[in-house]
Amino acid sequence: xxxxxxxxxxxxxxxxxxxxxxxxxxxxxxxxxxxxxxxxxxxxxxxxxxxxxxxxxxxxxxxxxxxxxxxxxxxxxxxxxxxxxxxxxxxxxxxxxxxxxxxxxxxxxxxxxxxxxxxxxxxxxxxxxxxxxxxxxxxxxxxxxxxxxxxxxxxxxxxxxxxxxxxxxxxxxxxxxxxxxxxxxxxxxxxxxxxxxxxxxxxxxxxxxxxxxxxxxxxxxxxxxxxxxxxxxxxxxxxxxxxxxxxxxxxxxxxxxxxxxxxxxxxxxxxxxxxxxxxxxxxxxxxxxxxxxxxxxxxxxxxxxxxxxxxxxxxxxxxxxxxxxxxxxxxxxxxxxxxxxxxxxxxxxxxxxxxxxxxxxxxxxxxxxxxxxxxxxxxxxxxxxxxxxxxxxxxxxxxxxxxxxxxxxxxxxxxxxxxxxxxxxxxxxxxxxxxxxxxxxxxxxxxxxxxxxxxxxxxxxxxxxxxxxxxxxxxxxxx
Amino acid sequence: xxxxxxxxxxxxxxxxxxxxxxxxxxxxxxxxxxxxxxxxxxxxxxxxxxxxxxxxxxxxxxxxxxxxxxxxxxxxxxxxxxxxxxxxxxxxxxxxxxxxxxxxxxxxxxxxxxxxxxxxxxxxxxxxxxxxxxxxxxxxxxxxxxxxxxxxxxxxxxxxxxxxxxxxxxxxxxxxxxxxxxxxxxxxxxxxxxxxxxxxxxxxxxxxxxxxxxxxxxxxxxxxxxxxxxxxxxxxxxxxxxxxxxxxxxxxxxxxxxxxxxxxxxxxxxxxxxxxxxxxxxxxxxxxxxxxxxxxxxxxxxxxxxxxxxxxxxxxxxxxxxxxxxxxxxxxxxxxxxxxxxxxxxxxxxxxxxxxxxxxxxxxxxxxxxxxxxxxxxxxxxxxxxxxxxxxxxxxxxxxxxxxxxxxxxxxxxxxxxxxxxxxxxxxxxxxxxxxxxxxxxxxxxxxxxxxxxxxxxxxxxxxxxxxxxxxxxxxxx
Numbered sequence: 001x002x003x004x005x006x007x008x009x010x011x012x013x014x015x016x017x018x019x020x021x022x023x024x025x026x027x028x029x030x031x032x033x034x035x036x037x038x039x040x041x042x043x044x045x046x047x048x049x050x051x052x053x054x055x056x057x058x059x060x061x062x063x064x065x066x067x068x069x070x071x072x073x074x075x076x077x078x079x080x081x082x083x084x085x086x087x088x089x090x091x092x093x094x095x096x097x098x099x100x101x102x103x104x105x106x107x108x109x110x111x112x113x114x115x116x117x118x119x120x121x122x123x124x125x126x127x128x129x130x131x132x133x134x135x136x137x138x139x140x141x142x143x144x145x146x147x148x149x150x151x152x153x154x155x156x157x158x159x160x161x162x163x164x165x166x167x168x169x170x171x172x173x174x175x176x177x178x179x180x181x182x183x184x185x186x187x188x189x190x191x192x193x194x195x196x197x198x199x200x201x202x203x204x205x206x207x208x209x210x211x212x213x214x215x216x217x218x219x220x221x222x223x224x225x226x227x228x229x230x231x232x233x234x235x236x237x238x239x240x241x242x243x244x245x246x247x248x249x250x251x252x253x254x255x256x257x258x259x260x261x262x263x264x265x266x267x268x269x270x271x272x273x274x275x276x277x278x279x280x281x282x283x284x285x286x287x288x289x290x291x292x293x294x295x296x297x298x299x300x301x302x303x304x305x306x307x308x309x310x311x312x313x314x315x316x317x318x319x320x321x322x323x324x325x326x327x328x329x330x331x332x333x334x335x336x337x338x339x340x341x342x343x344x345x346x347x348x349x350x351x352x353x354x355x356x357x358x359x360x361x362x363x364x365x366x367x368x369x370x371x372x373x374x375x376x377x378x379x380x381x382x383x384x385x386x387x388x389x390x391x392x393x394x395x396x397x398x399x400x401x402x403x404x405x406x407x408x409x410x411x412x413x414x415x416x417x418x419x420x421x422x423x424x425x426x427x428x429x430x431x432x433x434x435x436x437x438x439x440x441x442x443x444x445x446x447x448x449x450x451x452x453x454x455x456x457x458x459x460x461x462x463x464x465x466x467x468x469x470x471x472x473x474x475x476x477x478x479x
Numbered sequence: 480x481x482x483x484x485x486x487x488x489x490x491x492x493x494x495x496x497x498x499x500x501x502x503x504x505x506x507x508x509x510x511x512x513x514x515x516x517x518x519x520x521x522x523x524x525x526x527x528x529x530x531x532x533x534x535x536x537x538x539x540x541x542x543x544x545x546x547x548x549x550x551x552x553x554x555x556x557x558x559x560x561x562x563x564x565x566x567x568x569x570x571x572x573x574x575x576x577x578x579x580x581x582x583x584x585x586x587x588x589x590x591x592x593x594x595x596x597x598x599x600x601x602x603x604x605x606x607x608x609x610x611x612x613x614x615x616x617x618x619x620x621x622x623x624x625x626x627x628x629x630x631x632x633x634x635x636x637x638x639x640x641x642x643x644x645x646x647x648x649x650x651x652x653x654x655x656x657x658x659x660x661x662x663x664x665x666x667x668x669x670x671x672x673x674x675x676x677x678x679x680x681x682x683x684x685x686x687x688x689x690x691x692x693x694x695x696x697x698x699x700x701x702x703x704x705x706x707x708x709x710x711x712x713x714x715x716x717x718x719x720x721x722x723x724x725x726x727x728x729x730x731x732x733x734x735x736x737x738x739x740x741x742x743x744x745x746x747x748x749x750x751x752x753x754x755x756x757x758x759x760x761x762x763x764x765x766x767x768x769x770x771x772x773x774x775x776x777x778x779x780x781x782x783x784x785x786x787x788x789x790x791x792x793x794x795x796x797x798x799x800x801x802x803x804x805x806x807x808x809x810x811x812x813x814x815x816x817x818x819x820x821x822x823x824x825x826x827x828x829x830x831x832x833x834x835x836x837x838x839x840x841x842x843x844x845x846x847x848x849x850x851x852x853x854x855x856x857x858x859x860x861x862x863x864x865x866x867x868x869x870x871x872x873x874x875x876x877x878x879x880x881x882x883x884x885x886x887x888x889x890x891x892x893x894x895x896x897x898x899x900x901x902x903x904x905x906x907x908x909x910x911x912x913x914x915x916x917x918x919x920x921x922x923x924x925x926x927x928x929x930x931x932x933x934x935x936x937x938x939x940x941x942x943x944x945x946x947x948x949x950x951x952x953x954x955x956x957x
């Protein structure tokens with residue numbers, strides 16, 4: 001665990017490494033990305049072990065949600081790096097001739113990434129990919145609540161990447177606080193709104209720009225699906241998006257479901273049978289990360305009316321930190337389970353009279369990181385698109401948007417701000433510098449004082465890009 | 480008061496008033512009309528606040544504001560269209576797009592030096608993006624502030640676009656409310672306060688701040704043209720009270736005398752023998768800043784370095800263009816942003832040293848270089864971080880709506896102008912639409928060896944894995 005002096009030293013070393021210019025070259029950036037790929041390949045078994053230690057993640061889940069996605073992202077970054085780094089030429093008005101203008105991406109400098117415990121590898125390394133691709137020096141602070149993964153990162157990052165410019169620091173909230181005393185060129189924070197407020201407030205002292213990846217209650221609007229096959233697939237996807245990602249401990253996992261009253265029996269029956277076939281044994285679902293979160297989830301069911309609404313599951317094993325996939329039906333809307341982000345394997349189902357009512361239900365609540373809707377109804381789809389707001393919106397599936405490079409990943413409102421994945425990761429850690437160049441060939445005297453009305457008149461034409469009138473007036477052929 | 484304003488705007492936004500393209504276009508057209516019909520009033524207000532010459536008011540505020548409105552009107556239809564993006568093989572079949580949606584209700588806090596433009600410009604972006612807006616113009620430019628309070632309600636939809644006037648108490652009140660974005664133009668001290676207040680509500684911010692904008696002048700230039708451009712960029716922009724005005728010059732020891740000479744000649748041609756009498760120079764905005772600036776040049780450390788100017792008239796709040804040579808690096812003139820008609824010139828042995836010097840200071844909003852030497856230009860562009868930069872001219876880049884305008888580091892965060900204004904006030908929502916066609920059972924537990932193989936292939940974009948998955952492999956036992 002690092003102390004204040006050591007942290008200061010780390011920050012200074014990273015600044016020195018950045019100022020030396022070593023992180024700027026294409027070669028350096030490619031080397032970091034290749035190093036990361038080698039790490040993920042050579043140490044895959046250790047990574048799986050760490051994720052299993054920390055969260056009881058089955059290695060297939062660990063591959064699907066973390067390792068596999070990271071390999072894809074690093075490969076994509078290597079492929080696209082040249083394009084991302086290239087300056088973009090932009091239009092210049094004729095009046096400025098001769099001139100050229102472009103937007104040049106440059107690294108921000110030394111950036112700090114706070115990761116989270118639930119996807120501890122992915123939420124550390126996905127931002128790292130963007131930060132090094134953009135040419136920054138990086139300090140990564142993994143979550144202490146996933147200690148095996150934190151240790152895995154601490155042991156290996158320096159070996160596979162440039163240890164002078166890419167560092168890992170271990171510790172909890174105190175270390176986080178101490179880190180924020182220093183000046184960074186950008187801070188990415190993934191976690192809870194409470195801590196995010198503190199991070200942003202601390203960043204404001206140095207005018208450090210921040211990106212906050214928070215969560216929210218991601219609703220799933222489940223319309224009646226015609227066709228047995230489609231219905232089965234839809235339920236597969238709902239179950240796969242609630243309980244499969246880290247037992248529901250994921251910012252984009254489905255938090256609760258909205259369904260029409262008359263369709264509830266069908267949905268409930270299929271959820272139960274799908275749960276049975278997906279999770280025949282406990283070890284295909286992750287466990288709860290620690291006792292504190294276990295108690296938090298247990299407390300959500302304490303309220304008698306909430307407990308009474310449990311229609312499936314509910315059993316909890318404190319020793320193994322295991323909570324069975326649990327379904328609740330219409331718990332009170334003001335109960336904690338319906339006002340706080342659940343982040344666990346408890347699924348409330350809220351029934352509505354007409355499925356269209358779910359739009360108002362979702363609108364009345366804080367903007368979540370994702371909204372999911374299973375429907376074939378085009379007008380419902382349009383209403384959801386236009387009347388709700390969320391980080392992302394997915395129709396007829398859930399969680400998969402995480403793996404699509406071309407889609408920006410991030411929140412809005414209470415679910416945060418700033419986006420990454422794919423080229424957005426590169427942009428998150430870059431400054432887009434406007435660069436304009438001129439020559440001496442042509443000089444427009446009317447730019448300069450002393451002023452008179454004729455100069456104003458000429459200017460009016462120019463600003464309308466009315467070159468013809470400008471020339472006429474300039475030549476004195478027009479008053 | 481602020482709470483009421485926030486509540487009303489939120490109700491208007493929720494009611495959907497600001498969403499339709501016709502509403503947005505109508506507001507922007509109204510703004511164009513306002514600028515055209517009230518040009519004289521706007522000029523008069525700018526003159527009252529800053530003694531701004533009419534030409535500058537027209538060139539730098541009125542025409543740019545109108546151009547920004549028109550640019551938004553023209554571009555809006557394409558900006559609001561969703562952007563189709565490639566979905567991945569992993570989720571085949573699916574279609575993906577990025578939809579721009581308004582953030583909601585935004586707060587725009589403007590500055591005093593370009594009080595008209597710096598208010599209208601962000602408001603244009605906010606409206607084009609479909610937001611409800613509250614504008615807080617700077618109280619240090621009171622004539623322009625009350626002009627907004629009077630005029631805007633006459634032209635735009637007052638239920639969705641409001642003006643709140645006032646100073647620190649009113650601004651503090653506004654900052655306590657919850658907004659969906661805050662856009663602030665001004666200095667770093669208040670910028671920190673704005674960001675800290677925004678942190679309480681997790682509100683994203685854009686901060687357009689300032690800094691010491693350096694001008695590196697090489698000996699390999701068309702000196703007369705270069706000096707004219709520097710002069711008009713410095714004193715022709717609100718008498719140096721502009722965030723992108725040249726703050727200081729760096730040149731070689733050997734070239735400095737010629738540079739100073741040329742500057743003197745150009746300044747006399749622009750503003751005459753007695754610049755304090757020239758109508759073509761803005762005055763200093765108020766006595767506080769007047770004192771601050773006169774203190775800077777009366778500082779014992781620098782007083783003997785004045786090579787031109789130095790005259791000041793407290794009654795008129797006018798300070799003449801003043802040039803100093805080789806001031807000590809630890810003088811206040813070289814540590815604070817000047818924001819006035821004072822121009823220190825520093826000298827180095829070799830021009831390349833100027834790049835290190837510029838980088839030793841905080842990242843400025845703009846950096847300028849005058850040279851014909853391509854290598855120096857490349858070195859400058861690659862190695863000097865700045866909001867924006869211009870080679871062989873000054874300030875012009877802000878008038879190009881295709882260039883993002885904003886700072887980095889101490890000069891701010893976020894950018895705007897042109898489509899960037901629209902983006903600044905939008906949320907880019909990722910939308911993925913799937914069908915039920917491609918069902919990859921490999922995604923789901925229980926996790927068998929077979930599934931894992933296919934999963935690996937799918938995530939790596941393997942076409943064969945896709946085919947297998949689509950064909951229903953691995954086969955499930957029913």
